Amino acid sequence: MPIELRTASTLSEAAGLLAGDRNARLLSGGTLIMRDINEGRLTDGLLVRITEPAYRQINASGGRIEIGAGVTMAEILKRRELAALHAPAMAVGGPAVRNMASVGGNLFAETPYGDFTVALLALDTQLMVMQGFGAARAVPLEEFLGARARGGQGLVTAVMVTPPHNAADLRFRKVSRVRPKGMAVLSVAAHLPLSGGRVAGARIALGAMASTPVRAKAVERALEGRPLDQATIAAARAVAAEGTRPATDAIASEWYRREVLPVHLARLLSGQG
Template sequence: MLDVRHCATLAEAAGLLAGDRHALLIGGGTLVMRDVNEGRLTDGTLVRVSDPAFRQVNAGGARIELGAGVTMAMVLASRELGFLHAPARSIGGPAVRNMATIGGNLFAACPYGDFTVALLALEAQVVVQSGYGSGRAMPLEDFLAARDRGGIGLVTAVQFARPQNPADLRFRKVSRVKPKGIAVLSIAAHLPLAGGRVAQPRIAYGAMAPTPIRARAVERVLEGKPLDAAAIQAARQAALEGCRPATDAIASEWYRREILPVHLARLLAGEAP
């Protein structure tokens, strides 16, 4: 049977998770409770955290830290996080956004996890606490590579640098049902400009591999170029390098490969979704 444990601090929760391999953290419940309700999760311990730090938003400076328990609705309520409103708004409807957390989105299986795609384009770091020790920050890309192996610890927060210009972060989600359908694919692009040329672009895809991935080939062709038709065409030609999309109930591998270059070009050109 399932047992529920309430922890007053992040350290207590991390220690409990480290000592019980059957324990799972429950934040908003949009992932865990679905497994409970559908009978896939019937035994173990569900861990709840009441530590205020878990839901804390520190967005006033150049470096932003968001607690793993911060919900999509909380992101949308913050004017300082306006550059993240598009990916947050893409997560379900209002009821889901009131519950869905940033930490939970990091663990969402493909084709979910659209908010994580935006964090990957921002080169976010994930703060993880193992047992009763202190937390450590690891690149989100490394976290995603190790996520499904387990044993990482308790995710307590994400950290990233604020874009100098909010418009530098672009996001596009392609779904069959709008505005809150499951993603066929999603794209996030951080495109800072220096002297009219792209400087250190970061492009990320969702639903084009088992976890969100960086589009490094696209980043290379855009680096140092003006964001003109020639650069966009070069990015389009490099769009599929490194992609491993799956066929699922939402879309086929073929379809995802066909439409990704089209939507990448539209995003880079600044076209409305």
């Protein structure tokens, strides 16, 4: 059977098409799907594209921002209210890729891709997910990533994110061997709210350190309630790789990733560029 492309004019129509055929896939920006087709890894099955405008819109109300899953990295970079997410959006490929690569597609990109998702994880993002024709329900990104390998997640319609008031409160670092657009050896995002000079509610997320982006919970515990000084950073550094399961691939070995993670985490926490 050849590849069949169907156009859904609403989100629920798209969710219904995906639910009705377990091999069907959403065609979002297509940077990964088209590569699979061009390189012969995807030769048949149903692809669904969405024309409903909401899929590609950004709505800000109060502090919370709803980003349609079809919004591209290039569009994120144009929005001042999303300044905290500009560094992770810039970390995704080169200009041609960023013009097509969507926020939704990045949630599904296999490691070492998924740089933007790492930043979303550090911001405790919720996803809006539609299964079949039902209403979209909110799913915490961490829960979604934990279940990703099992498949069948349905249609992600949007992400709900609360960027920090001060964009600098979200720190992001992507380590790659080829600059400016190589694949990640690893990436780190750190949201470090301070209260009375102490870290309160830190979220640290890691990319390429497991099969999906993961939170560095041991690091978060080491930071919590403490001033962000050299002693705290040393304590965080000592537990940086706890709970990680990086892969060995063409970019780096598992050993190398574990070795360099503490160095880059400490630099990020110290505010070094």
